[in-house]
Amino acid sequence: MSKGIFQIIQEGEGLTVEFKRTIDSPFKIAKTLVSFANTAGGNLLVGVMDNGALLGVGSELRELEKLEKATRDLIEPQILIRIKSELLDGKKLLWIEVAESESKPHYAVNERGDRIIYIRVKDKSIPIPRLLLYGDGDTETEKLLSNKHVKTLITYLKETDSVTAKIFSKIINISEKRAERMLHDLAARQVLLKINRGKPEAFSLKWAK
Known part of the structure; x- marks a missing residue:
């Protein structure tokens, strides 16, 4: 054996x-x-x-x-x-x-x-998308990925399976509304994956460096 x-x-x-x-x-x-x-x-x-x-x-x-x-x-x-x-x-x-x-x-x-x-x-x-491996994508996405809040989120999601706007807002101390907008923006740019379309919406990481 x-x-x-x-x-x-x-x-x-x-x-x-x-x-x-x-x-x-x-x-x-x-x-x-x-x-x-x-x-x-x-x-x-x-x-x-x-x-x-x-x-x-x-x-x-x-x-x-x-x-x-x-x-x-x-x-x-x-x-x-x-x-x-x-x-x-x-x-x-x-x-x-x-x-x-x-x-x-x-x-x-x-x-x-x-x-x-x-x-x-x-x-x-x-x-x-290739751009997330090599940063050869559009400048808007690159700018987003270098944002300190986004970096904190990515670190958190490498340790935890998913995040909601409520949790994200508490981690980085911003309003839940703003946290929700950021999560949706990251999902639109293929950085996050929406895994729960109900309420509350949950997101997971779609990539890892």
């Missing part, structure tokens, strides 16, 4: 670990591989459920074909991955290792042919 893979499963999904029951499509897997390469590298385990239960892969060949299509046709520039076949409790699993890339950013091509940069934020693969 491989101690390495067992430990990864025990620790659960996170910044550098993702479980898949099966590879749904080359497009979806390209997104995950790219997000690992663009962030801190990671391990993709196929044949494992979200809760860590072992399912095993039905056809290793079918999974490998989808992986090959993803790495060959749907990731630009191409990335190198390491694929290992593991047997755990009588179940066959695929362990795909992705190193953090030295030639970021990598793009994943979606079904419509769009090229999108993905990064890992906690245990999710999140799309981001």
Whole structure:
């Protein structure tokens, strides 16, 4: 039994670990591989459920074909991955290792042919605009990102899952109305993601440096 893979499963999904029951499509897997390469590298385990239960892969060949299509046709520039076949409790699993890339950013091509940069934020693969990685966007967004209140918010959201206008207003000591306007502005500029459209509205970080 491989101690390495067992430990990864025990620790659960996170910044550098993702479980898949099966590879749904080359497009979806390209997104995950790219997000690992663009962030801190990671391990993709196929044949494992979200809760860590072992399912095993039905056809290793079918999974490998989808992986090959993803790495060959749907990731630009191409990335190198390491694929290992593991047997755990009588179940066959695929362990795909992705190193953090030295030639970021990598793009994943979606079904419509769009090229999108993905990064890992906690245990999710999140799309981001290039400008947030390299600051080569419009000056308004750059100005916003250098604002001390926004910097405080980003630091807070790296530690906490989400924020509301009420919490944000208390953190930086401004009116709730002004805090709400800032959160909406940041969401419009693709810095934040609106995760709760009810009341109160909640926002999470869409990117991380």
